[in-house]
Amino acid sequence: MKTTSIQWQAVINGTVREIEIPPSRRLLDILREDLDLTGTKISCEIGRCGACMVLIDGEPMNSCLMMAYQCEGTEITTIEGLHGETEDALHPIQEAFLEEGGFQCGYCTPGMIISTKALLDRLPQPEEQEIKEGLCGNLCRCTGYGGIMRAVESAADKCAQRSSLIPAVDS
Amino acid sequence: MNMYQHNSSLSTPLVPTVWEPSSAEEAVFLKRQYGADAAYIAGSTLLRTQWENGLLSMPEHMIRLDTIPGLRGITEHKQRIQIGALTSLRECGKNQLMRIHGNTCYTACCHIAAPSIRNQGTIGGNISSAVGDMIPALLVHDARLVWLDQANHLAPYEQELIDWLEQVRLGRRSPDAILLGIVLDKGEPDFVSMHHDQEESTFACNSFSESSSWREVSFYRKVGRREAFTPSLVTVAFRALMNREGTLVDVKMAAGGGAGLAMRLSRCEHLLEGQVYDPQQTATLAAQVEEEWASYSDPFASEAYRRQTAGNLLAAGLWEILYQEMERG
């Protein structure tokens, strides 16, 4: 079977999106050009900087490396899909980046926050080395990473506090 | 020398056709039909880099491999494990079979590129590049590759990785062959599989079991241009069996890195084979590696540097195994 154009469908930030596009179109272009979701940034276009990081079925992926057919039918979360308890509220990770100075120009920030989300979902209380491992695919040229490290540590604490507020189901 | 090529890299702004073969045979057929205008696509992480950097032009025909059933996952058989070529590096880096039967490969998988790349990149892609960081690790495990090719009448066949690398070196690599999987032999039943992580992330070494006199010792080391997410300058792997007296047998050593093809270091292996390793041999071993490994120079590292580093890493790795052995008493 061959295709030059597909009716591409994915759940993006909780909403089903369907568009007709070439199957080789990059997810990065789908997001930024076709869907006007410009929070996902474009920088190196070869997966080396992480500015275009999104979650695909919960896993961090570089949307510049991802072709449409490779993520068809998946659940995609971009920075626009991240929020706190209400849609207007900040996610604890976003709060932590804001409070700790985890960014300057902000261009790497959406990708950095997405990678942090993936990291904390997997390891709620990461060690320093685990944070560095989790974020080694995201480059930042402004902060020197000090503020980012502090932000991720603080985000882990915030997330832990939030989840401890939710009563456990049993025991 | 690399030239910028605006005048030739694009034929027309047409979009590629994406093919979705339902079998490997169909994929090979498509590849033969379109030749150089077609490319197999697995994770596409390396291909995308090459397209964007203008090193390759985007093919007119993309042949998906992910629509072929059975190319994903790691399965255990009586005497071997088989790794589907489309298994992601991340899956490989989480897999216990891999950890037990391909320990240096397992370590390599955990440290190639960055987490997001490992989510998308496949082990088959890493091997097909011929310069992937997995290759030195696979070499010391005597990995075999399973191919499907017209030349073999579309019947899957196995080939030693080392033989395939030789084909690549001679420019005789089959352009149409599809890598279906990788086969690793399980170890001898009388040696063990107790594994534990060392402090240093790129170092792994197995330990004795009470019931066994031989155990596997192995390590994998990569030196890049920065701490992480970096192209390799030098990658080495080591694997051998060692008894309580420190005698080494079945020694396997390999070195690779950068754009150079990895190779086994058979003279170094011979130097250690059947010997009780003496720490005084460190310098000799390093010098032997330096002499045996044919590397290359580029703007980022000289050949002399690569050779010396490979020698140092292998000698020091072995030294560390013995050191820990003695610490352990």
Place this chain on the structure above:
Amino acid sequence: MLLNRESSGERWRKRRDGKEKVTGELRYLTDMTAEGMLYGRVLRSSHPHAHILSLDTSAAENYEGVVAVITHRDVPGLNRFGIAVPDQPALCEDTVRYIGDAIAAVAAITPEIAAYALSLIHVEYEVLETITDPLRALEDNAPRLHPQGNILHRTQVKHGDAGHALQNCAYVVKEVYSTPRQMHAYMETEGGLFIPEPDGRLTVYAPTQHGYKDRMQIARILDWEEERIRVISSPIGGSFGGKDELNVQPYGSLLALKSGRPVKMHNSRMESVRAGLKRHPMKIEMETGMDEYGRLQAHRVRIVADTGAYATLGAPVLNFATEHCMGPYRWEHIDIEGVSVYTNNGVSGEFRGFGGNQAIFAMEGQMDRLAEQIGMDPWEFRMLNRRYPDDPGPLQQEIWRTNGLEQVMQALAQSSLWQRREAISVLSVHDSLSDASSSPPWIKRGIGAALAMHGAGLGYGIDDPAGGRLSLNASGQIEAAFSYEEFGQGLITTLEIMLIDLFHCTGEDISIVIGDTDRVPHSGSSTASRSTTMAWMGLQRLKSPFLQAILQKAHDITGIPVDQLTTGEQGIWQITWEDDAEIRQKRVVSYREIAAAAQGNEFVFDTKFSYPTTPDEVVGGHFLYTYAAVAAEVEVNTLSGHVRLLDTYHTVAAGPVINPMGFIGQIEGGSVMALGFTLTEDAVMEEGHYITRNMDTYMIPGIQDMHTSLEVDAIEELPDNDPFGPRGIGEIGSVALAPAITAAIRQATGTWVTHLPVSRDQLIRRAGVWQQEGVSPR
């Protein structure tokens, strides 16, 4: 004070532009789109040096979907740009001088068609000799890259008789240092949106560090009145000097006007690498002598800077390097010559540190070598030779007196990192600091330190205007407007904090307008560590007339005497006094009510002044300096020669800290950028072509490369009556780490490093060596 969130108290303030950055809502200028927009692409030269024999764009013009194609024939005004010297063709006529040179540009309905159309443009070249080495460029028989030859600029500083003095010195160190072609590597590549407006104007949405300068340059190219162009230039996804010069603006503007439609430009990373500025690679030869007591006597320096194909700010960068290659030290005899040379290697230009990074690396390297030669502690040696507060500046010019140098030197000497070094300095140089039981024998550690005296502002003789506007706007906000730009450094929040300090109001009472030539007054560029000082001085000047006016109006409305009124949250408050303590009683009138009562521009105040300069006629000489001292601990793995930065201490004397989060960010960020300069970064060129064309081969530090610990120690005291307020710190974090690291490498391994990035070949040791040292498995 060690600066961190805890020690900053209430001054630790969330960035005003932060929420939209962490949510991804912020539209950078390269995120913008417009109805009917076209995509612009530039055809750049295939060769680093060639004559253009013919240029045929007809096939591209006729291709469906292409709306406009431009060449040099479409440039109505001056077909040149360059902040200082306009010598770079917007679109080349007959000669190309580097592989980023633009020959034509296309606007098409899709990016794919635009890219394809470039391949339809046929250029015939006559390839000329590529000058890759500045020394070749200086030879008589070298091809001339520009009508005046291959020398962009020369500098010279001489006093005393260095040649003679060096012969009589008890000790002399001679060394040649060289530094890499570092890339800014801002995450957002160059780009923007260019809109021809119905009223005949042009709106340019494109990042730059000086909107008005871009407006002038674009107007010069278009042959337009400047006022017909509106430049919107912030927010910016990083710049570091790299977006100070024009990049895509000429093409976007010309294509938009030719097509009559909005045009979007956005460089790919590869194009950014190919066309963009880099830091000047420099070769600095130094011969430095001292007497038998370790007192510096004579210093002979020769600087050769590779400025690439075009001038941009190459000349001022060389001036700065010349001024900074004498360090904060006392000299009897000085003999310095610098030359900045045109080659066919890219274009070198403005970059954080501005030539200081290279000069300080060399100067501090000399200091460490001299100290070792005479057997002195390197810091004591610097102490012995430091300049005195009343000494003239490096160029013998009058400078503003502070105790900054003394303060940073003391602070570093007392830092725990440096004291750790002192404690082990009884060990021989080659002894490793590491605890043998925890590290294998091939790991060597060392600690080093370096000093920097860094000038701010553009320097004497260069137009360095400042100014600003303070007003109460129609919606009742205190509005500050400056032509400074926000590229991440935290300018907006710094301004907010300054305004809150001045008026005791809240963030909501404030409006900050920057980066829009239609809405801000001329206040100069956001470069040279100048904007914090300029904004502070501007607001100091504007505060009194502004307060007077609005308090008078508040009095008119409320009848309360002016001396009982003050500004505060949401409006004017009445105050009373009790035991000399001011008590805020209540708000008596809101800002909004005052604004509503305004007549004309009653509450709009402008100021104009210049960045403070030395009274002495020394071109490029600075008046205000900041000081920094840096200590670094490194670990060298001698198996591979790999160097890791472990611990860093950074003290800066730059006056009061207005915005501590921004301050820490600038020092930490500058420091890690300097780490890249020292260890991993180099835009490698071969025969005029880049080998490192993207982030897969050009290695900026990642999170794994950062130090484990970095202390930022801010020294805030200034002399009494200092009228200049907080000094800029955008650059000083990046200038002194390299020599501290190389000093630490010396202590760890016994190897002196003269070339950056540090070559691992130099630090690798044979495996046998640690055996021979007697270390073996126990």
